[in-house]
Amino acid sequence: MTSSAVTTVIAEPRSGTGFLPRAEFQHLIDLLAEDGRTVIGPTVSDGAIVYGEVRAVTDLPVGVGAEQSPGRYRLVDHHDARYFAYAVGPTSWKRFVFPPTLELAQSHRDEQGHVSFGPVRHEIPKMAFLGVRACELAALGIEDRVLLGGPYTDEDFRRRRDNALIVAVQCAEPGGTCFCTSMGTGPGVRGGHDVLLVELADGFLVSSGSEEGAAIVARLGLADATADQVVEGSDQLVAARDRIGDPVVTAGLHDRLLAKLDSPRWAEIAERCLACTNCTAACPTCFCTSVSQRSDLDGHTAVTERRWDFCFTKGFSAVALGGNFRPRVQDRYRQWLTHKFATWIDQFGTSGCVGCGRCITWCPVGIDVREELNLIAPPPVLGTEAQAAAARAPRTSVFHVDAVRPETHDTVTLTLSTPDGMDWSRLHGEFVMVSAPAIGSIPISISRRLPTGMELTVRAVGPASTFVTGLERGAEVGLSAPLGHGWPVEAAHDHDVVIVGGGMGFPPLRPVVDEILAHRASFGDVHVYHGARTPGDLLYKEELAAWASRGDLEVGVTVDRADATWLGRVGVVTQLFDHARWDGTKAIAFVCGPERMIQATVSTLAARGITQDRIFISMERHMECGVGLCGHCQMGPFFVCKDGPVFSLAQLGDVFGREGI
Amino acid sequence: MPETEGSTARTEHDAEFVALLNATWFGANLPPEAQVRLVGLARRYQAPAGTTLLTEGQLANEIGIVLSGRVSLRTLVPEQGWVTILTVEPGDIFGQSALVPPYRSTSTVVALQPVDVLALDGPGLRAALAADHDLAAVLYPRVLQALARRLNATRLQMLDLFAR
Amino acid sequence: MVRATSTPRPRLGVVKLASCDGCQLMLLNLEDALLSVAERIDIVEFPEATSHRSSGPYDVVLVEGAVSTPEQLETIHAVRREAKVLVTIGACATAGGIQAMRNWANHDAFRAAVYAHPEYVESLATAQPVSDYVKVDGELRGCPINGDQLLEFVTALLTGRRANLPDEAVCAACKRAGRVCVMVSQGIPCLGPVTMTGCGALCPGFDRGCYGCFGPREQANAASLGRQFVAMGEAPAEAGRLFAGFTGYAPPFRDVITEFGGAPGVPAGHAPSPASTGTPSGGK
Structure with a gap:
């Protein structure tokens, strides 16, 4: 670092903000150009403000700005002395750290047929980037993540990045296609720079963001900026932010967008999209490339050359024998947009978009991603209160207790109905919220679906469940509509089915057995296993006996401990089938019970050949609101109440069984 | 029922016992030589429900393979009476204490249903295992599997998962 | 073993139909590279460079020009029979070229307007790209073709790799x-x-x-x-x-x-379809 020698001679390294009068700006350019740096910055060329070599203030776009709108860019004259009163133009810094074409390697084949290969190491010039905006700093950060963040890295890019000093200039003049505010990248610079300039009417606020930058700022020998000057700078930034607004609602955009892979809008965009690649070429983060060989006529000396390539080109997704994974323009547009705004996040932990607006301005037919995102994946609408309540709130209906059947000493099954005329058995959902005034609400799984209501099997554990188990025939209680994702019984059609319910995990599975028995011919062999703590804790004893006597399903029951009067099985529930003769490769399993019991069960099921995508389990969490709004039942990326409670093991991945999640 | 292993099963009695062995997970698919050794040490008996087959603390003279019916492994707990720890289902074994010093049963084994048992003579089996390493090599893994399964189950039972 | 010494030199022909010869000139414009190419390829037919006429069979034939006359129609079928690989070069051969503008107009009226004795001018009703008549194995586009693309095509041919001629905007x-x-x-x-x-x-x-x-x-x-x-x-x-x-x-x-609208030779507001949009069977 050149800075260390310099900083030592400064008595007090300045951490504040200095003021550089406009008349002395050339001094900064000259300082940047010392140490052999090529200063690259904004300059007017070919009807646009592009990045090129800057030697003097006169190379800068003095008093020049640009109007930008979808598909349109025009230089305008501000009639003032400002150098940086423009929004980003067609060039991005990508060109200087990630060249459009680059020789990667050379290879040779001599007359004897011996071959050799060698990398090409380029001379990397020392550069200073002058006029880097906040969105562009964010773009460089994203490129760092993409090209340097993985196990394999682009060393040419790293060396160019290392060789570039960054002089950021705060944005004061956003363009008509900017949306950095939505992407959270600007307009204010928040790091990644060596030096930061804020252009005021008479000069520049100057501060540093790195040691190297501090050394340069120190050599400018600036007076401190006045409070008024600092305020002028921050006012500009606030005004810039206000001008941009917040055109794209990014909250939840990842999921909203990926849920719309089948949107008809993709085909509509393809009617307009030229697949010309201008958006990707202008994009400061698009990083796709192709390599090709260039050789002499005999193929003795060849160069491997990398060039920017673009997912909009048909050849980019072509494979041997004429195949193509994205044959239509609508496929390619979808790939680009969903990668940029959604799957990029999965890959790199950040959006691929910085909101610079280049893809909008430089699209020859003016396709506006801000508009397309809002059309394809509209954000949630804030409708009227009445609309929202009707559409979304889990309405509480009053149910009557028609019957109370004791199951065990602490568990009862309630039969509940409501005279609203709705066929409740047709409503999807796994559980309901049961409410009582002054008691509160608790989630309880449906243990039988009935046209007029349902059965709920409840065990007295806490005050609310004790209250519910104490309800008598004729009592009233509040029930929400069925909530959550239930058991995918349809997925088990034509399969063998293994149902394992441990303790109070058995009631949620009872509707599965009901459903299977109602369409018995649609399923293969069916095995129902129920484990309980003691014989006295077994649920639905008569029903289990009735099912066992049908002859078309196997019923296994076991308890953990028993006295001498119990003639049934004693042992854990997995022992009911760990030596069973059925073939797991044709089976789908539904498992519910305490989490540790589920773990033991799924490992036994896996040993019997049932794959993770065919094992469905119900997860338990504190479910309070029941609709994914309160956050209590958060489990990794899931809300158990909304996304579950039933999940496949494959869906849960390593969330299942992870300590403390 | 599986076919008998004609050339190695010399008598009809042996052939019948080999067939019985093959119908249990514990005895199925052992090498014919091993099966012949085992049936040479075996007797078969039936007992009505309620019969005590082994008593905790007493010498375990036989390893039983349950052919049909259910037996319970019990232990007497003060103030709780007899507590069933585990039931043994057809195909599984009880009385494996006959292989482990001091050869005394760790629980009381009672038939819960009428049972049909193939019993292997304890001292004879120990001698055979000590003398015939081929037999030991195939039989001990089965015994270990039975024990490991029981150990794992016991561990889960200890957790008392359904208590809350 | 190096392939160049063990394989016979490929025979290359250049065939001209209705065209301005500009694309053939691009081949001559390769200059230095042309000599190296000539050392490795037998250029057996090249009307712009030599009056010497050979005939097939060709390993590769480059076809310049559109099919505009009955004679050219015969030629292209004959060339196709003699060529292992037929590559069309330039806008005329690949798209019909400037002469295809007449496809929108009344052919006989055009001919009468241009020539003093139209009866001596024998031409098809339309000028068509070569691929409308025979199978084409490859194309070099442009008016004229690009020298670098031509050299890349020849290099790929000689080294046995796929030519890097991306189909992109x-x-x-x-x-x-x-x-x-x-x-x-x-x-x-x-x-x-x-x-x-x-x-x-x-x-x-x-x-x-x-x-x-x-x-x-x-x-x-x-x-x-x-x-x-x-x-x-x-x-x-x-x-x-x-x-x-x-x-x-x-x-x-x-x-x-x-x-x-905007068909060549047609006043604005009139937008007739071109004379033939399908594959013609031949002129009349």
């Missing part, structure tokens, strides 16, 4: 070269987005719009670009006329001309 090369889009920044209509690359984005580099001499790229959305020209202020027929250049007879451009 002129824009891709234009942006790699760092040019500013003339359409967005200056409002100049440019066919770059729908035109196949290969020229190195020559015209936009001189502040001009691309006029499509390399012809339509894959899946060229010429209709959308035409609509954009209209949105930028062009009259529809004028927007259509922008596509009616050297490669205007190539289907995506031809369709836009039909849709927007």
